[in-house]
Amino acid sequence: MTTTSNRTSSAGSRGSAASLYQQLRGHLAVLKLDAAAAALPSVLETATAEKWTMTATLEHLLKVEVDATEARRLAGRMRFACLPTGATLADFDFDAAPGLDQALIRELGTCAYLESATNVMLVGPPGTGKTHLAVGLAHAAVHAGYRTYVTTAADLAARCHKAAIEGRWSTTMRFFAGPTLLVIDELGYLPLPAEAASALFQVVAQRYLKTSIVITTNRSVSEWGEVLGDTTVAAAMLDRLLHRSVVLKLDGDSYRLRDHHARNETHRTAIAPSRRPL
Ligand code: ADP
Ligand code: MG
Numbered sequence: 001m002t003t004t005s006n007r008t009s010s011a012g013s014r015g016s017a018a019s020l021y022q023q024l025r026g027h028l029a030v031l032k033l034d035a036a037a038a039a040l041p042s043v044l045e046t047a048t049a050e051k052w053t054m055t056a057t058l059e060h061l062l063k064v065e066v067d068a069t070e071a072r073r074l075a076g077r078m079r080f081a082c083l084p085t086g087a088t089l090a091d092f093d094f095d096a097a098p099g100l101d102q103a104l105i106r107e108l109g110t111c112a113y114l115e116s117a118t119n120v121m122l123v124g125p126p127g128t129g130k131t132h133l134a135v136g137l138a139h140a141a142v143h144a145g146y147r148t149y150v151t152t153a154a155d156l157a158a159r160c161h162k163a164a165i166e167g168r169w170s171t172t173m174r175f176f177a178g179p180t181l182l183v184i185d186e187l188g189y190l191p192l193p194a195e196a197a198s199a200l201f202q203v204v205a206q207r208y209l210k211t212s213i214v215i216t217t218n219r220s221v222s223e224w225g226e227v228l229g230d231t232t233v234a235a236a237m238l239d240r241l242l243h244r245s246v247v248l249k250l251d252g253d254s255y256r257l258r259d260h261h262a263r264n265e266t267h268r269t270a271i272a273p274s275r276r277p278l
Pocket of ligand 1: 091094124128132255
């Protein structure tokens with residue numbers, strides 16, 4: 001008897017269903033589970049209507065919060081990555097890149113190479129899809145949950161130069177050591193300032209065997225000494241970059257010019273009838 005009356009008084013102290021509901025809302029607010037708090041009324045309503053078990057109800061509610069957290073983290077990684085375009089591996093046209101190992105690109109798309117700190121070097125003339133593939137790899141890495149950052153060789157060199165002047169060298173080096181994947185686009189396009197070689201070398205050296213770099217270049221490795229203005233640093237940098245790496249050579253016609261030729265062809269076809277001899 002005593003036990004029953006205790007139980008009754010305990011339930012009474014907790015209050016009615018309405019106040020229990022308010023307490024639950026309060027717990028969710030304190031724990032900052034905002035998505036779960038917002039979904040609570042509809043989840044409870046569906047749970048009652050569909051006679052969900054308590055476990056199923058809790059699972060549904062927490063799944064809402066987990067989905068919201070994952071979406072927020074993905075958006076954060078995406079913002080941090082600074083992807084210059086929305087290019088993905090899925091919209092890369094392999095027919096336009098004969099000789100490129102499609103299976104290897106697919107394999108890279110799984111991001112397994114990031115676990116062994118393997119580097120990827122994309123070498124080829126302008127317009128052959130190097131940046132597209134590099135950004136596609138970055139996109140895949142962001143979606144797989146890896147902290148990723150995309151920059152160009154010229155931008156990296158300029159930031160390091162500025163950091164050295166402003167006394168922020170070690171902070172900047174730590175920044176470039178941080179992401180699991182660092183994409184350095186366009187090595188060789190623009191002339192680099194004198195101290196760029198040592199900045200790039202330090203970035204490569206501190207990531208060596210720890211985290212991956214995807215680098216794109218229009219210059220063959222034999223020309224890197226010239227690109228960096230220092231053959232010794234270029235050799236030391238290449239040594240580290242290539243030690244554990246996948247090198248992809250892209251050649252053939254520029255995709256940009258291909259588009260351009262196709263457009264010309266369309267225009268030619270469109271105006272052709274007026275040119276037909278009478
Ligand atoms: P690169 O960096 O080698 O100079 P980009 O990757 O910038 O060349 O390619 C130039 C343009 O052509 C981009 O808009 C890119 O998306 C597109 N492109 C290049 N190759 C392909 C391809 N095989 N499939 C689809 N788009 C491509
Ligand atoms: Mg490019």
